[in-house]
Amino acid sequence: MSSTHFGFQTVDESEKAQRVRGVFDSVASRYDVMNDVMSMGLHRAWKAYTIAVSGVREGHRVLDIAAGTGDLTRAFAKHAGTTGCVVHTDINEAMLRVGRDRMLDEGLVLPTSICDAETLPFAANSFDLVSVAFGLRNMTHKERALGEMCRVLRPGGKLLVLEFSKVAQPLQKAYDWYSFKVLPRLGQWIAGDAESYRYLAESIRMHPGQQELKTMMKDAGFGHVDVHNLTGGVVALHVGIKC
Numbered sequence: 001m002s003s004t005h006f007g008f009q010t011v012d013e014s015e016k017a018q019r020v021r022g023v024f025d026s027v028a029s030r031y032d033v034m035n036d037v038m039s040m041g042l043h044r045a046w047k048a049y050t051i052a053v054s055g056v057r058e059g060h061r062v063l064d065i066a067a068g069t070g071d072l073t074r075a076f077a078k079h080a081g082t083t084g085c086v087v088h089t090d091i092n093e094a095m096l097r098v099g100r101d102r103m104l105d106e107g108l109v110l111p112t113s114i115c116d117a118e119t120l121p122f123a124a125n126s127f128d129l130v131s132v133a134f135g136l137r138n139m140t141h142k143e144r145a146l147g148e149m150c151r152v153l154r155p156g157g158k159l160l161v162l163e164f165s166k167v168a169q170p171l172q173k174a175y176d177w178y179s180f181k182v183l184p185r186l187g188q189w190i191a192g193d194a195e196s197y198r199y200l201a202e203s204i205r206m207h208p209g210q211q212e213l214k215t216m217m218k219d220a221g222f223g224h225v226d227v228h229n230l231t232g233g234v235v236a237l238h239v240g241i242k243c
């Protein structure tokens, strides 16, 4: 049996998806407010930058993976317009439900699908753009998921991976203090769940850094990969082109 990591713990590979599901089942209803509080609103700027880099326009076909409550999905839908198609997907039903309700409140009706990024139920070459924001870190077989993202993109299509990454050295100490001392407390006060936010801090440390992820994307079939560091590397946007 192979093992993997769940935060700083070593777990059997077959257990990880279930543990991750537990995290997002627990936080789904408070996920959006926690995002605003813990990032001090910065996640909105990171996502706005991602949308700007996406170049999505009228008529584009977009797949948002691990889309959760759908911040990127909704923004893509506005750019793709009525002739485009944006698909809202996640492995977790609770997260998708919160996202779908928010979209309905805004009068947006989009295809929503529960699916695992490691086995995408879409034909090859189906999308102009695929995105995964703060989701890849939680996946058990990241190489497999990146391979699937490449498969469903059309040649010349773009993958956007927005994810926590390795911070610049001068920020390291303050960032560690915030992650391990403040975040779990915020999680407890706001979402009633310190453990899930401890997992968040740990999973960020276990996630591949900028260069390693770039290599993984190239190995998965992306001919060209650019890395954009945001907020001193707290987050990085990897842009891969299928060519």
Ligand SMILES: C[S@@+](CC[C@H](N)C(=O)[O-])C[C@H]1O[C@@H](n2cnc3c(N)ncnc32)[C@H](O)[C@@H]1O
Pocket (backbone or CB within 6 Å): 020, 024, 065, 066, 067, 068, 069, 070, 071, 089, 090, 091, 092, 095, 115, 116, 117, 118, 132, 133, 134, 135, 136, 138, 139, 140
């Ligand atoms: C931190 S949330 C990100 C939500 C949203 N993209 C955002 O930026 O706010 C991570 C999401 O990844 C999803 N996820 C984890 N593993 C997944 C997998 N194998 N396939 C699809 N989604 C997955 C979780 O269910 C969760 O909704």
